[in-house]
Amino acid sequence: MRSIIKTVIVATGLIASQVASALPRNEPVSPITPPEEIHIGKAELGKKLFFDPRLSKSGFISCNSCHNLSMGGSDNLKTSIGHNWQQGPINSPTVLNSSLSIAQFWDGRASDLQEQAGGPIANPGEMASNHVLAIDVLQSIPQYVREFNQVFGVTEITIEHVTDAIAEFERTLVTPNSPFDQWLMGDDSAISDYELAGYRLFVESGCVACHNGSALGGTSFQKMGLLEPYQTENPVEGRIAVTGKDADRFMFKVPTLRNVELTYPYFHDGEAQTLTEAVDIMGRLQLGRKFTDDENAKIVAFLLTLTGDQPSFDLPTLPPSNADTPVPQPFDD
Amino acid sequence: MRSIIKTVIVATGLIASQVASALPRNEPVSPITPPEEIHIGKAELGKKLFFDPRLSKSGFISCNSCHNLSMGGSDNLKTSIGHNWQQGPINSPTVLNSSLSIAQFWDGRASDLQEQAGGPIANPGEMASNHVLAIDVLQSIPQYVREFNQVFGVTEITIEHVTDAIAEFERTLVTPNSPFDQWLMGDDSAISDYELAGYRLFVESGCVACHNGSALGGTSFQKMGLLEPYQTENPVEGRIAVTGKDADRFMFKVPTLRNVELTYPYFHDGEAQTLTEAVDIMGRLQLGRKFTDDENAKIVAFLLTLTGDQPSFDLPTLPPSNADTPVPQPFDD
Numbered sequence: 232m233r234s235i236i237k238t239v240i241v242a243t244g245l246i247a248s249q250v251a252s253a254l255p256r257n258e259p260v261s262p263i264t265p266p267e268e269i270h271i272g273k274a275e276l277g278k279k280l281f282f283d284p285r286l287s288k289s290g291f292i293s294c295n296s297c298h299n300l301s302m303g304g305s306d307n308l309k310t311s312i313g314h315n316w317q318q319g320p321i322n323s324p325t326v327l328n329s330s331l332s333i334a335q336f337w338d339g340r341a342s343d344l345q346e347q348a349g350g351p352i353a354n355p356g357e358m359a360s361n362h363v364l365a366i367d368v369l370q371s372i373p374q375y376v377r378e379f380n381q382v383f384g385v386t387e388i389t390i391e392h393v394t395d396a397i398a399e400f401e402r403t404l405v406t407p408n409s410p411f412d413q414w415l416m417g418d419d420s421a422i423s424d425y426e427l428a429g430y431r432l433f434v435e436s437g438c439v440a441c442h443n444g445s446a447l448g449g450t451s452f453q454k455m456g457l458l459e460p461y462q463t464e465n466p467v468e469g470r471i472a473v474t475g476k477d478a479d480r481f482m483f484k485v486p487t488l489r490n491v492e493l494t495y496p497y498f499h500d501g502e503a504q505t506l507t508e509a510v511d512i513m514g515r516l517q518l519g520r521k522f523t524d525d526e527n528a529k530i531v532a533f534l535l536t537l538t539g540d541q542p543s544f545d546l547p548t549l550p551p552s553n554a555d556t557p558v559p560q561p562f563d564d
Numbered sequence: 565m566r567s568i569i570k571t572v573i574v575a576t577g578l579i580a581s582q583v584a585s586a587l588p589r590n591e592p593v594s595p596i597t598p599p600e601e602i603h604i605g606k607a608e609l610g611k612k613l614f615f616d617p618r619l620s621k622s623g624f625i626s627c628n629s630c631h632n633l634s635m636g637g638s639d640n641l642k643t644s645i646g647h648n649w650q651q652g653p654i655n656s657p658t659v660l661n662s663s664l665s666i667a668q669f670w671d672g673r674a675s676d677l678q679e680q681a682g683g684p685i686a687n688p689g690e691m692a693s694n695h696v697l698a699i700d701v702l703q704s705i706p707q708y709v710r711e712f713n714q715v716f717g718v719t720e721i722t723i724e725h726v727t728d729a730i731a732e733f734e735r736t737l738v739t740p741n742s743p744f745d746q747w748l749m750g751d752d753s754a755i756s757d758y759e760l761a762g763y764r765l766f767v768e769s770g771c772v773a774c775h776n777g778s779a780l781g782g783t784s785f786q787k788m789g790l791l792e793p794y795q796t797e798n799p800v801e802g803r804i805a806v807t808g809k810d811a812d813r814f815m816f817k818v819p820t821l822r823n824v825e826l827t828y829p830y831f832h833d834g835e836a837q838t839l840t841e842a843v844d845i846m847g848r849l850q851l852g853r854k855f856t857d858d859e860n861a862k863i864v865a866f867l868l869t870l871t872g873d874q875p876s877f878d879l880p881t882l883p884p885s886n887a888d889t890p891v892p893q894p895f896d897d
Contacts (some may be wrong), residue, residue, distance in 0.1 A: 307885065
């Protein structure tokens with residue numbers, strides 16, 4: 232419980248400074264606000280599940296494998312590694328501040344975090360388990376059964392309980408107090424003039440048309456390659472996979488820019504390794520604008536002010552398996 | 565620093581109870597004692613390195629992948645998963661209390677934790693990097709360079725600094741305060757009569773001849789299959805690989821029984837899934853004794869009293885890569 236309480240204290244600190252200073256500046260970007268009404272027991276249970284590789288067939292891959300909370304909530308790979316070292320089709324989006332998005336996955340095929348959480352567990356290319364097996368594993372472990380009972384008042388665990396708990400934990404993974412947020416809350420000294428110039432350029436050149444709101448992204452789907460086609464060998468076509476509409480080809484959810492310093496490489500295919508490269512490509516393809524080296528550097532300097540307080544909690548200790556627990560099958564394919 | 569300080573406080577608590585009660589009982593098993601003279605900065609740096617998958621070629625596998633501190637310092641798989649999903653030859657031994665062993669690895673081929681730590685990084689079947697590449701990665705990251713400078717007073721990182729820091733962190737990973745240790749320190753109520761009967765049987769039947777000392781193991785090499793050959797399809801032959809002596813065929817370092825509840829499956833090949841099975845096999849092969857179901861259950865009950873305080877610290881936040889950092893290569897084989 233302590234670690235969640237710590238998160239709440241951080242959040243309270245944010246509220247206090249909000250009260251003490253002026254209201255947030257009137258900008259198209261707003262500060263991260265703390266999550267409201269977190270169910271502490273559910274989030275603590277969800278944290279264990281997030282770190283538990285027994286939700287995968289191999290017993291080796293957990294949510295944290297590809298959304299590593301030591302590394303900005305991502306895996307820092309172009310595309311992810313799944314069961315049996317399969318190469319994933321797409322770049323792992325950060326789980327940090329993901330609760331602020333209108334939908335989940337790059338193509339928005341899950342409406343919320345709970346719906347998202349069930350996907351990778353049963354995806355043959357990711358954790359390669361299935362919901363029946365995952366529940367069998369959890370139901371065999373008395374400590375989990377007791378904790379689900381405490382949180383949900385049930386003796387039979389369902390996948391909905393599992394994904395509800397994981398989603399509740401993920402709602403705690405917001406990153407307040409970035410230098411830019413401190414500036415937004417009225418602290419003129421929180422960012423440099425150079426970084427501020429980068430922000431002004433980010434707004435005036437039109438980046439903010441898509442990267443807006445408290446997450447600087449996650450508020451809309453947009454076409455990758457708007458004014459000029461995006462060249463990639465990655466076959467993923469975005470939101471058309473969900474809607475079937477031709478107009479949604481190459482439409483992707485706009486990624487958050489929060490903690491973008493930590494969530495490299497960039498784009499849905501992970502092909503941009505640096506922010507300099509990503510800013511250049513975005514300027515040309517989405518805005519029809521070739522940023523000068525100085526403009527690019529200013530925008531990158533601004534982007535680096537978006538790194539907030541990273542999640543801070545004790546590494547969870549997982550309850551052990553026993554003779555009734557299905558044994559992981561890493562090598563039987 | 566806070567998390568290490570927490571460890572020290574736990575250790576101090578142990579010393580206090582030691583002073584307050586009688587001396588430890590005179591038994592062939594002794595309580596876990598806290599590590600002495602930990603270099604806090606070095607251990608904190610080592611913790612980051614322990615969790616950093618960039619020490620692997622893929623950027624996906626860290627020390628913690630196979631010595632998972634959420635799961636008793638092991639991966640709970642028969643044999644481990646390495647780079648490109650290669651099946652490892654041997655069961656991953658727990659890192660918990662590994663500082664108490666006479667040598668490292670099942671065959672003792674590393675004399676200490678520092679020597680051990682360099683092995684998996686460069687093993688093509690494990691992390692599949694090499695020491696030059698691993699250093700290039702770390703040297704490219706200013707936050708790491710600064711931290712190595714603070715700890716070691718150098719500007720050029722070497723593999724010896726890396727393994728020294730990891731080993732220092734690993735020396736903090738002791739697990740005091742198990743119920744059995746509380747009993748050893750004089751608390752008669754810490755374990756039940758049934759568990760105590762299991763311990764007495766463990767001593768009288770001869771288990772303790774090998775599983776002794778504060779780690780209940782790690783003090784000697786012994787032949788697996790002493791009175792009766794051990795049947796396994798695993799080709800590993802143990803200490804002969806180090807000494808070349810025929811007498812060392814099937815000689816393995818006796819594993820610690822500390823936290824054995826958490827470090828399943830058992831034996832160097834991971835073929836015993838439960839403690840019941842492991843105790844039965846050990847009794848027959850090493851002691852020439854067929855434990856009755858009741859005897860077996862009593863010994864297992866005792867073994868479950870060996871679970872101590874698990875490592876407790878904040879999940880580390882890793883410094884990000886940058887344009888100068890070599891990019892992980894998960895899929896180029």
